[in-house]
Amino acid sequence: MVDISIADATVEQILANQKGLIAIGAGLAVGLSGIASGIAEKDIGAAAVGAMAEREELFGKGLILTVIPETIVIFGLVVAILLLFL
Amino acid sequence: MLKAKKVSKAVIIGNKKLLHPTVDILHSIQCVHVEDFTEDDSFLTIGKPGEAASDASNKLVKLRSIIHFLGIKPKHSDKLQNEDAILNELDAKLEKLDSTVNDLLDRKNVLGNELKNIDESIFVLEPLSLLPLDLEYYEGYSSINAIIGYILGEISEIEQEIRSITTNYELFSSPYNKKNVIALFMPVEYQQQVTDILEKYYFNDIHVPELKGNPGKIMTGMIKRKEDIQLELTSLEDEIADLKGKYMDFILASDEILSITTEKAEAPLRFATSESTFIIDCWIADDKFHQVEDTLETNFNGSVMISKLDTEKEEIESSTIPVEYDNPGVVKPLETIMDLYSRPLYKEIDPSVIIFFTFPLFYGLMLGDIGYGLVLFTLGMVGRAKIKTGGLRPLATLLVYCSITTTIFGILFAEIFGFHVFGHHSVVAVLFGEHSALGRIFYNFHALPILDRLGERDIPILLIVSALIGVVHLNLGFILGFRNEAVSHGLKTAVLEKLSWMVLQLGIAIFALAALGYIPVVGMTGGIVISVIGVVMLIAGEGATAILELPSILSNTLSYTRLAAVGLSSVGIAYAINYIVTNLLFPEGGVFIIVGIIVLLIGHTVNTVLGVVAPGLHALRLQYVEFFTKFYHGGGRKFNPFGYNRKYTEVK
Numbered sequence: 001m002v003d004i005s006i007a008d009a010t011v012e013q014i015l016a017n018q019k020g021l022i023a024i025g026a027g028l029a030v031g032l033s034g035i036a037s038g039i040a041e042k043d044i045g046a047a048a049v050g051a052m053a054e055r056e057e058l059f060g061k062g063l064i065l066t067v068i069p070e071t072i073v074i075f076g077l078v079v080a081i082l083l084l085f086l
Numbered sequence: 087m088l089k090a091k092k093v094s095k096a097v098i099i100g101n102k103k104l105l106h107p108t109v110d111i112l113h114s115i116q117c118v119h120v121e122d123f124t125e126d127d128s129f130l131t132i133g134k135p136g137e138a139a140s141d142a143s144n145k146l147v148k149l150r151s152i153i154h155f156l157g158i159k160p161k162h163s164d165k166l167q168n169e170d171a172i173l174n175e176l177d178a179k180l181e182k183l184d185s186t187v188n189d190l191l192d193r194k195n196v197l198g199n200e201l202k203n204i205d206e207s208i209f210v211l212e213p214l215s216l217l218p219l220d221l222e223y224y225e226g227y228s229s230i231n232a233i234i235g236y237i238l239g240e241i242s243e244i245e246q247e248i249r250s251i252t253t254n255y256e257l258f259s260s261p262y263n264k265k266n267v268i269a270l271f272m273p274v275e276y277q278q279q280v281t282d283i284l285e286k287y288y289f290n291d292i293h294v295p296e297l298k299g300n301p302g303k304i305m306t307g308m309i310k311r312k313e314d315i316q317l318e319l320t321s322l323e324d325e326i327a328d329l330k331g332k333y334m335d336f337i338l339a340s341d342e343i344l345s346i347t348t349e350k351a352e353a354p355l356r357f358a359t360s361e362s363t364f365i366i367d368c369w370i371a372d373d374k375f376h377q378v379e380d381t382l383e384t385n386f387n388g389s390v391m392i393s394k395l396d397t398e399k400e401e402i403e404s405s406t407i408p409v410e411y412d413n414p415g416v417v418k419p420l421e422t423i424m425d426l427y428s429r430p431l432y433k434e435i436d437p438s439v440i441i442f443f444t445f446p447l448f449y450g451l452m453l454g455d456i457g458y459g460l461v462l463f464t465l466g467m468v469g470r471a472k473i474k475t476g477g478l479r480p481l482a483t484l485l486v487y488c489s490i491t492t493t494i495f496g497i498l499f500a501e502i503f504g505f506h507v508f509g510h511h512s513v514v515a516v517l518f519g520e521h522s523a524l525g526r527i528f529y530n531f532h533a534l535p536i537l538d539r540l541g542e543r544d545i546p547i548l549l550i551v552s553a554l555i556g557v558v559h560l561n562l563g564f565i566l567g568f569r570n571e572a573v574s575h576g577l578k579t580a581v582l583e584k585l586s587w588m589v590l591q592l593g594i595a596i597f598a599l600a601a602l603g604y605i606p607v608v609g610m611t612g613g614i615v616i617s618v619i620g621v622v623m624l625i626a627g628e629g630a631t632a633i634l635e636l637p638s639i640l641s642n643t644l645s646y647t648r649l650a651a652v653g654l655s656s657v658g659i660a661y662a663i664n665y666i667v668t669n670l671l672f673p674e675g676g677v678f679i680i681v682g683i684i685v686l687l688i689g690h691t692v693n694t695v696l697g698v699v700a701p702g703l704h705a706l707r708l709q710y711v712e713f714f715t716k717f718y719h720g721g722g723r724k725f726n727p728f729g730y731n732r733k734y735t736e737v738k
Contacts, residue, residue, distance in 0.1 A: 059426070060425075060426030060427055061427070063703070063706075064427070064706070064707060064710045064711065067703050067704070067707050068707070068711060070703075070704070070707070071641075071645055071648075074645070074647065074648040074651050074652070074704075075644065075647075077651040077654070077655065078549065078644070078647045078648075078650075078651050081545060081549070081650075081651065081654060082546075082549075084542075085542045085545045085546060
């Protein structure tokens with residue numbers, strides 16, 4: 001590992017460093033919110049499939065309920081986009 | 087448009103003798119939604135089914151079992167058959183078909199059973215064929231015990247243990263399937279001791295079949311017979327397929343005719359009758375009422391009467407009125423999307439027309455790519471050509487609508503499979519050279535892309551545009567909600583519950599504009615005041631719990647940023663595939679060019695599939711979750727006209 005102390009670093013190095021941190025932040029935003037969506041969706045999805053087995057016409061409602069937590073990861077993605085491009 | 091088709095409640099009354107002719111006529115005109123009569127304390131009782139009912143339903147049961155046996159599925163038919171022609175030969179043909187099918191079924195069962203028996207025998211004979219004994223030697227002893235079966239373990243060890251009891255025995259053995267098959271003969275008196283020994287070696291008994299001769303030879307014969315049976319079964323399947331091909335049209339047509347006969351004959355079970363009259367409680371579309379009235383008049387000369395109740399005056403509960411959509415043909419596919427959620431109530435707005443515009447718009451904005459648009463267009467058109475009926479056809483049509491908007495937005499974004507197609511970075515200009523004739527044409531479209539999703543500059547604009555689309559869409563929802571509330575609960579409720587949200591938004595907007603410096607600073611105070619007025623109205627309308635709902639206005643609006651985000655993720659995948667192929671694989675040359683092409687094909691196929699699913703679901707969700715919650719109740723009953731949509735037959 002290259003040891004860079006802030007005092008010795010050139011402006012380019014500091015900028016590159018910041019860019020790296022931003023990228024890590026964006027990755028965390030998408031990744032963690034993705035996990036959160038997954039956790040939320042797994043229960044709803046299982047219940048929706050159960051309901052559909054009982055009454056097939058519930059497919060539409062089940063689908064909608066299942067994708068509701070998808071918003072979490074969309075927000076994560078939006079945050080990541082804002083981090084990277086603004 | 088926007089409203090369900092106008093229907094009125096009507097009552098048809100007539101002489102009981104005319105009941106069946108009336109049913110025939112109502113069934114053929116197919117525009118009356120019959121309400122089932124439930125018996126109450128009055129003198130009215132439900133009608134009796136016609137004589138044709140039991141005969142027709144018997145035949146129908148027979149026919150359905152034939153359909154099941156032959157594996158006939160409903161299909162699309164271009165040629166309609168004459169009902170009378172089918173009826174003339176129905177009984178004879180059905181009888182013949184029934185006996186043929188029964189015969190085939192018997193033969194199939196006999197062969198199937200024989201096959202099963204042979205398989206069971208072979209299972210037993212196979213191990214026995216390894217021992218040097220004929221089958222008759224295993225049975226018929228009085229003082230000798232024959233033990234035949236499988237054991238685990240070394241034969242020599244077992245033999246040693248047996249020898250410790252007696253030397254008076256005969257043991258045959260052979261390894262078989264990781265076990266040993268043995269035949270042990272010994273005097274009856276040692277049975278208990280031997281059983282104890284064998285149990286230690288997990289002895290498992292074989293039941294010797296009552297046959298004579300060499301098991302190997304018998305087995306060979308059986309295997310030959312098995313092959314014959316399989317051949318016979320194949321030819322039987324061919325016969326069944328022939329029969330299916332020959333009678334398919336007849337069977338489908340007669341199933342339809344018999345279904346119609348039963349439906350008509352059993353219809354009186356849904357009507358109220360007195361000693362000499364019948365009463366049909368029903369709904370009729372207003373534009374069809376005169377047609378029904380005239381038809382009844384010309385056929386019965388006034389012996390059967392119809393009279394209309396005024397729905398407006400009668401104060402009928404909206405949820406009990408059956409709903410038939412009233413939309414132009416192009417909007418029809420969107421009704422499937424509505425039914426997937428719930429049919430609108432009679433008195434509320436039917437938003438099919440609005441979804442007709444917004445759903446493809448959202449979809450196109452998300453996917454926005456000329457390449458994917460054209461692929462989806464092809465898929466949709468192929469789907470429409472292949473699927474003539476059923477629930478999937480509207481979805482294929484919807485895919486065509488969405489592919490058109492996808493292509494339009496693709497042109498605005500100047501994207502084709504994640505490459506730029508117009509302007510400075512045009513993939514055409516790169517491939518053919520900027521100064522080639524073709525390259526220059528694409529290069530010269532400087533105005534495009536309007537919004538560049540592949541660069542950094544335009545992405546914040548795209549996010550803001552999507553949020554603004556959200557604001558418009560949400561407020562459209564509030565306006566529709568205002569109208570629905572005004573109709574069902576009066577103007578005051580509508581103002582307090584729906585207009586309040588719009589006032590609140592206005593306040594927030596003025597505050598934000600002032601804070602950002604677009605309007606004088608005094609606007610900030612004004613904005614806060616207007617917002618507070620909005621909140622107060624809301625609390626007056628919905629109670630204090632409405633405060634908990636307040637953040638939803640923010641999260642709902644932000645939810646529309648998915649229009650940009652889902653699109654960017656799809657572009658991101660396409661861009662990544664293209665980058666890997668053009669920058670990493672192609673420059674290596676040689677075999678990497680082929681690898682690159684494979685990556686390109688697989689990658690874009692996967693992205694197309696994702697491109698159908700993700701924007702579709704998210705566009706749908708924005709309608710159902712964000713838009714519908716502002717105004718829509720749903721739960722309407724389907725207007726289901728008494729009659730039958732003939733698919734295979736016609737009446738001449």
